[in-house]
Amino acid sequence: MITAIVGLGRMGMRHASVLEQCHLPITAISDINRDACETAGNNYGIPEERRFMSAIELIDQIRPELLIVATTAPGHCELVVRAARNGTKMILCEKPMATNLRDCETMISACNSTGVKLAINHQMRFMEQYTIPKSMIESEAFGGLGSVIVSAGNFGMAMNGTHYFEMFRYLCGEDSVKVSAWFSKDELANPRGPQFRDASGSIRLETSSGKRFYMDCSHDQGHGMNVTYNCRNGRISVDELAGNLSFVVRKGEYRGESTTRYGMPYETGSKTITPADAVAPTRSVLEALLKGSDYPTGEHGLLAMKLLVAAHLSNERGGATIDLREEPISRDYTLPIA
Structure with missing residues (x-):
């Protein structure tokens, strides 16, 4: 070839x-x-x-x-x-x-x-740090996903944030339709050249069924890639750089109880997973x-870009929610990203 x-x-x-x-x-x-x-x-x-x-x-x-x-x-x-x-x-x-x-x-x-x-x-679909939580989330024990929270260093909305947009789509099996974003005012130098800029800050996504995604990669945060998956009956936490996964989940006899009873007896566990790596995936x-x-x-790449552009539009409007079902996003809104 x-x-x-x-x-x-x-x-x-x-x-x-x-x-x-x-x-x-x-x-x-x-x-x-x-x-x-x-x-x-x-x-x-x-x-x-x-x-x-x-x-x-x-x-x-x-x-x-x-x-x-x-x-x-x-x-x-x-x-x-x-x-x-x-x-x-x-x-x-x-x-x-x-x-x-x-x-x-x-x-x-x-x-x-x-x-x-x-x-x-x-x-993302090939990485243990997502495939394992996905199988756990979809199990009867955990009872389905409510929200995902990403807490990270200043790794850029475009450069790494778009990966997490695709991860959220992969976990949910559905597209995000609402976007809100608040970007940091400080801009740090881009190692790929002065012509490039990437936003830091925080973002919220929501799917049509109500699943939520939150990410904070603000300019004053200099370490880490940690993801929390909040489920109906438990919580999964992953330190992606260290390769550590831990979880808490309601004991079986309490899983039918209301979510308002958030202090039910639970089980805990942990496992080692493959740390974040670019070559193998x-x-x-x-x-x-x-x-x-x-x-x-390409369609998956387009969806990630659509969320990124919508995030920039939301930030320009003071964090106002952009509903992609109601507002067409400009096809020519160009970002100075690398």
Whole structure:
């Protein structure tokens, strides 16, 4: 298979490692940084003539069957569309999917019209820190999900927050329809360049059935990724960096009692899970894409972006709730995200 990577930053190099693990030789690479291109080329034995400074030239000349797009978000749309029209069969694109909804829709349309399988690297369905809580939440013992609370360091609404939007959709099996957000006023430097900015702060989502999601990743919080799942009969807490899961759940004979009796006798437990990691779940996304099923699609990436744009609109309105069922979101509202 003719395989190529465009974008050789930290995430691009993780993709290179994943391709190597999957025994897929890298045919060609591209990065606007010559040193990054040289380093990756030397590490993976890629000939000089297949190291490109221009991703467009790579796509036009190499015509890869599998393309990994690991550039910053503003370039995603052009590269995905170009590849789809040049014979690429599968594309794995980093998140955030794009910088506005119109670009997301353009990417999806280009891939659908040419039969290209497009995956967005939202890996949550493959990570133990979510698959295990999901199975517990759906059990008779825990009785279903009420809310999710994410308490985290300043990891950015776009860069990491969109992952949690997809996680919430995956856990609920339904889309969020209401969005409220309050962003921090302080902006911190983005390591990808001064042209990029990402919001910190807090957000609330709600599904049509009333399930709630709360996340605080404000600028004055510098550590942690902790998630609490509040259920009908219990609570699950996960320290994602440490790989620790703990829970409390009502004893069986009390599970039919009203939720107002919140002090019923309970059982406790804990287990060790795989800590947060980018490489292994990215490999799972790629393997699902290669198989052609159960991968995070362009439509999933679009939904995460729609919530992000709605969050920015809500913040501009002082935290007013945006109901996506009633208010169309501008397709051209563009975010300065990486």
